[in-house]
Amino acid sequence: MASQQVVGGYNVEIFMGENFDRKFLCNHCSLILRDPVQSYCGHRFCRSCMESIIRSHEQVRCQSCIEEGTMDEEYSILKMDQMFPDNAVRREMGAMAAKCINPNCTWKGIFKQYEAHVAECKFKQVPCQLCGSLIEPQALQDHMTKECTKRKIACKHCQSEVVVENLEAHNAECPKMPIKCDSCGKKKIPRDKMQHHIDKECSNQKVPCLTDCGEISRDKFVEHLDKRPGIHLKALLEQLNTLHNDFNSRLEAVVVQSDLGQFISHITEIKQKVQQQEQLIQTLQGHQAANGTPANSNPSVIQAKVQALELKTGTFEGIVTTLHREIERCITAIENVERGRQGEKQVVDNLEKKIRALERSISLKDVALAEQELRIKTLELTTYDGTLFWKISEWSKRRSEAQSNQVTSLYSPIFYSSKNGYKMCARLYPNGDGMGKNTHMSIFFVVMRGNFDALLQWPFSYRVTFMLLDQNNKEHQVDSFRPDPNSSSFKRPTTEMNIASGCPLFIPLAKLDDPSLAYVKEDTMFIKLVVDVPRG
Structure with a gap:
């Protein structure tokens, strides 16, 4: 591969x-x-x-x-x-x-x-086939069997295969993982057995009793029956009466339907329920006898308690109804406020969209304005006689940037040999380039792709002269060269510009800094570049 x-x-x-x-x-x-x-x-x-x-x-x-x-x-x-x-x-x-x-x-x-x-x-290092980490070859086997997070291991609870990095997530849902019951505190119960423990075993779980009693903890249910035997007996008798009435109604329905098989099944079902209720009554009577409580409680006392409970229930129902109405009014008010807030949010969102659209429009206009300013500046500095006068301001700043490798070179304005002639520029390295790095200032000539290249003679073969002007007019630094016709730098450009060619050792930096010469004056430098193109 x-x-x-x-x-x-x-x-x-x-x-x-x-x-x-x-x-x-x-x-x-x-x-x-x-x-x-x-x-x-x-x-x-x-x-x-x-x-x-x-x-x-x-x-x-x-x-x-x-x-x-x-x-x-x-x-x-x-x-x-x-x-x-x-x-x-x-x-x-x-x-x-x-x-x-x-x-x-x-x-x-x-x-x-x-x-x-x-x-x-x-x-x-070679990549691990499982996780892709780079490991030394001699340690690869140990990594794949002991350290790799993508290796598979057997869950110690359910024995299924699990990827190591997914072990924590697996433990959170493993059916055999031992967990603790939050209600009674019993530990080491397998997760798939917890529901059975809660339904049948947990001592702190609530089990239902009579409506007046509510739910009672499983470990206190027998004690609760012992404390209120009369009420529970009365409830059982009422359930027996209900079963009896249900039996009679079902019997009539069965007789009318003349379905003997269904009739027999109803009788069997009712007999079983009657037996269960009789067993429960016997149990309650045994608890009463053991506690010295008579089996026949006073019906008037029971009736009085029932009436008192009914009165309290009616009072609470009235309070709950009032609270329910208040809650409904609050919900309606909240919904109205939310609708208003949504409307305001929509208005704000629309305004933000308009602001962003205006900002984009302003940014585009700023870019267009900057492009026009650059084009005007370029046109002002462009010459068409094969001669370039290049003014370089803030020389100390540009020299410092070149020494720190922030901006190592500068490009001159574009100039032409004639209106329909060669398109050219210069490239300057303030701290030198190639052989002149850190010792000389280097300057190069660049042939650029122009609109009339198809009409011009190639390769470019005209002498190029560089002049660093002494602003005291005493000693100009001059160097020139004639292009090599075999160099790609002087063939017809196929990109925006050819590779630069020129003088990497144009002037030593020590001479450039000589205070007796005015190559740099008031932090400004002037360079002249002349191309000896015949004037047509």
């Missing part, structure tokens, strides 16, 4: 030492560059990071430019056709000291040899 492409850079621990140049870090994943490419704005990325960033978009703004506050609508748009391999950085990285970061591996060498070593390293 083909291996998937690795997205992102290398671990920063690969490089030995902590003071390596931050230009080796990807501006997207912040890891060591893997297959480094440089964008039009000068920032470096892993090729895979760049492909993942703009895979689903035609163009994306460079986040590093946005964070640095150097966003430029023309130069800070990331496009794959404007990326070019940064071979200079690749060579510098290849010569740096590196080490293997696999646990227990002692290999050390240079970064160029790192990939070959990793492919054969015997300490390279």
